[in-house]
Amino acid sequence: MLKDFLEGKPLRHPIHPMLVHFPIGLFILSLLLDLASLVFPNVPNLVRDSFYAMLLGVITALIAAMPGFVDYTDIRSDHPGKRTATAHLTLNLVVVALYGINLGVRSSSLADPRISIGPLILSLVGIVLLSASGYLGGRLVYDEGIGVGRHKRRTPTPADTLHFSAFKKGDGGFVLVPEAERLGENETLRVKIDGQVMTIAKIDNQVYAFQEFCTHRFGPLSEGAFDGFNVQCPWHNSCFDVRTGKVTQGPAKIDLKTFRVDVRGGKVFVGVSR
Amino acid sequence: MKWLLNFLKGTWLGHPLHPILVHVPMAMWPGALIFDLLSQWQIGGNAMVRLSFCAIVFGLAASLLAVPTGLLDWSGIKKEKPAWKIGLYHMILNLVVALLFAINLGLRVQTFREASRISGTPLLLSIIGTALLIASAYLGGRMVYEYGISVARMSKKKWREIAEAGGANLPEE
Numbered sequence: 001m002l003k004d005f006l007e008g009k010p011l012r013h014p015i016h017p018m019l020v021h022f023p024i025g026l027f028i029l030s031l032l033l034d035l036a037s038l039v040f041p042n043v044p045n046l047v048r049d050s051f052y053a054m055l056l057g058v059i060t061a062l063i064a065a066m067p068g069f070v071d072y073t074d075i076r077s078d079h080p081g082k083r084t085a086t087a088h089l090t091l092n093l094v095v096v097a098l099y100g101i102n103l104g105v106r107s108s109s110l111a112d113p114r115i116s117i118g119p120l121i122l123s124l125v126g127i128v129l130l131s132a133s134g135y136l137g138g139r140l141v142y143d144e145g146i147g148v149g150r151h152k153r154r155t156p157t158p159a160d161t162l163h164f165s166a167f168k169k170g171d172g173g174f175v176l177v178p179e180a181e182r183l184g185e186n187e188t189l190r191v192k193i194d195g196q197v198m199t200i201a202k203i204d205n206q207v208y209a210f211q212e213f214c215t216h217r218f219g220p221l222s223e224g225a226f227d228g229f230n231v232q233c234p235w236h237n238s239c240f241d242v243r244t245g246k247v248t249q250g251p252a253k254i255d256l257k258t259f260r261v262d263v264r265g266g267k268v269f270v271g272v273s274r
Numbered sequence: 275m276k277w278l279l280n281f282l283k284g285t286w287l288g289h290p291l292h293p294i295l296v297h298v299p300m301a302m303w304p305g306a307l308i309f310d311l312l313s314q315w316q317i318g319g320n321a322m323v324r325l326s327f328c329a330i331v332f333g334l335a336a337s338l339l340a341v342p343t344g345l346l347d348w349s350g351i352k353k354e355k356p357a358w359k360i361g362l363y364h365m366i367l368n369l370v371v372a373l374l375f376a377i378n379l380g381l382r383v384q385t386f387r388e389a390s391r392i393s394g395t396p397l398l399l400s401i402i403g404t405a406l407l408i409a410s411a412y413l414g415g416r417m418v419y420e421y422g423i424s425v426a427r428m429s430k431k432k433w434r435e436i437a438e439a440g441g442a443n444l445p446e447e
Contacts, residue, residue, distance in 0.1 A: 013415045021411075025301020029332055033325075045321040052318065052325055056305065080436065134297070138289045141418065143429035148419055197440030213437035215445055217426040236422040245443075254445045 006070040007150065014147040016071050017137070019064035024134055026057035027099065031123045034115040041113040048110045054103055054123075061096050068092070071147060076190070078161050081144030084136050091133035098126045145219060149234025152225035158190040166193050166272050173271050174260075180207055180268035190222040193272045198259055200270065201242060203229055208242040209259035209270045216252040282343045290424045292343035295336055296414070302333030303375055303407055307400040310392045319390040326400075327386040330379045337372050344368070347424065357421040360413050367410035374403040 008015040033050035040046065072089055075082050102122040109116065140146040150157075166175040175193055183189065183202040190212060191198050197212040199222040210231070212222055219235035226232070230239045230248055238252035245256035260271035284291035309326035312318050318325075348361040378399040382392075392400075417423040426433055438444060 011412075013412060013419050018411070018415065021297045021300035022305070023301075024297040025299075026305060028298065029302065029305070029329060032332065033328065036328075045324050048318075048321045049325040049328065052309070052321065053305070053329075056308065080432075134294070135287075135289060138294060142289055142293075142424055142427070143432070145422075145425050148422055148425050151419070192440070195439070195441055197442070211440070211442045213433070213440060213442040215443055217422075217430055218433035218437040218442070219422075219426065234422075235425050252445075254443055257441070257443045 003070055006067040007074065007147075008067070009151045012151045014071060014150065015067040016064055017141065017147065019060060019067065020134070020137065022060035023057045023064060024130065026053045026060065027095075027123075027126060027130055030054040030057060031127050034120050034123055037113065037115045038120075044113075047106070047112050047115050050115065051103065051106055051110055054099060054106075058096060058099050058103060061092070061099070065092065065096070074150075074157070075146060076158060076160060079144070079146075081140050081146055084140055084144065085146065088133055088136040088140065091129055091136070095126055095130045095133060098122055098129070102126065145235050149219075149225070149232075149237070150223070152232065152234060153223060154225070155184065155187045157223040158188060161190045161192050161197070164191065164193045174262060174269040175272070177268050177270055180270075181266060183207065186226045188222045188224075190220075191270070193270065196259075196272050198270070199224075199231070200261075200268075201226070201231065203242060207261045207263065207268050209261050210240070210242055210245055211257040214238055214240075214252055215247075215254035215256065216250075221256075279346065282346045284343070285428070288428050290343075290347060290427075292340060292347050293414075293418070293424075295340040295343060296411070298336030299333035299340065299372075299375075300407065300411055302329040302336070303371070303400070304404045305329045306333070306375075307404045310397050310400050313391045314397065316391065320388070323382075323386050323389045323392055326392065327379070327382055330375050330382075334372065334375060334379065337368075341368075341372075351423060355421070357417045357423050360417055360421075361423075364410055364413040364417065367406055367413070371403050371407045371410060374399055374406070378403065 030050045030053040037046035106119040164175045166173050189200040198209050199212050200209045214233040216238045219233040224231040232239045239249035240256050245258040262269040306326040306329040309322045313322035351358045381396045
């Protein structure tokens with residue numbers, strides 16, 4: 001419940017990217033006020049204002065960290081964006097620590113007409129690291145699709161990719177997927193069998209297997225939402241019939257590859273033909 | 275001309291430019307409201323009045339660049355898509371918000387150097403402006419997180435390679 005809330009599911013919009021506007025904007029404002037205090041030392045209160053802007057920046061950054069951390073834990077461990085996310089998280093912690101030190105250093109000289117060199121350098125370094133980190137955060141959304149369409153999904157998304165080989169088992173290209181027996185309704189697995197990446201989903205008490213990647217921009221269907229026998233890509237809402245792989249709603253135009261599923265004595269076997 | 279489009283779309287950066295720029299007004303204007311309220315509660319005095327003034331100016335300056343980038347991103351959406359209409363509302367609301375804060379700034383310009391608290395009309399304008407801004411920003415976020423606008427636009431090639439390596443059916447390039 002708390003996790004769903006911090007992921008912004010009730011708002012149908014992730015919360016972390018809403019909140020980060022505040023520290024980013026306020027830290028930049030604080031630097032501008034520092035610079036203004038050097039150019040216009042006769043204007044009163046610039047150093048004090050910079051301090052207040054920075055203080056509000058740190059407070060909002062700490063608030064933004066909470067949903068950010070939840071978003072981080074929800075990224076599949078072998079997702080290509082996971083490393084970017086780790087760098088983003090680490091950089092942000094460094095930035096907040098730097099601004100915490102910065103506040104401490106400048107707190108005793110708020111009445112100065114000009115900002116002194118130590119806190120100014122800390123602010124400059126802070127902005128450089130913050131820009132880098134903010135950029136990585138943006139790449140997570142726009143390149144990796146993290147958080148995009150996540151609120152449409154009602155069941156948990158796979159935490160990992162399961163790896164299997166069909167040919168070692170020598171079972172006519174069929175491979176036993178034990179985890180599939182424990183799937184609940186509208187739950188999915190992300191499975192890789194000899195290089196073939198697929199989603200295994202349980203819908204209406206039947207198990208279906210189809211290619212993982214949407215045929216539009218290749219979004220992750222194992223993180224898709226289900227409506228009857230339709231799987232909806234989280235990124236641009238293309239829909240496919242899981243039984244046949246056929247496109248039921250664009251923008252995708254090409255059908256999915258589907259795979260045979262055989263249930264023998266309660267055990268689930270998935271067929272990969274070559 | 276092509277370099278300008280490239281610049282405004284953020285292609286050079288590998289990241290759409292509009293959602294980067296909007297951080298500034300999105301932080302500055304609610305920030306201005308917070309500083310206004312603090313001055314009302316007699317915290318910070320003239321420092322808060324000046325800080326609020328600076329925040330509104332900085333927000334307006336950044337929104338000047340956010341407008342052309344946003345307009346260009348919106349013009350790339352097909353008219354029959356639901357995101358087109360949301361984008362239109364987002365744009366209209368943003369123009370109203372920017373106008374409100376410009377008027378707000380005009381009302382403060384005479385007094386911000388001396389005043390120790392903000393008067394009623396500018397405060398009211400900050401409240402209305404911030405409320406509309408939050409609504410508008412929410413719509414902007416919906417375009418990304420519900421409809422995937424700009425998502426996987428610049429990373430299409432990378433994802434195609436990953437999908438190809440994963441044995442997927444692919445459309446022709």
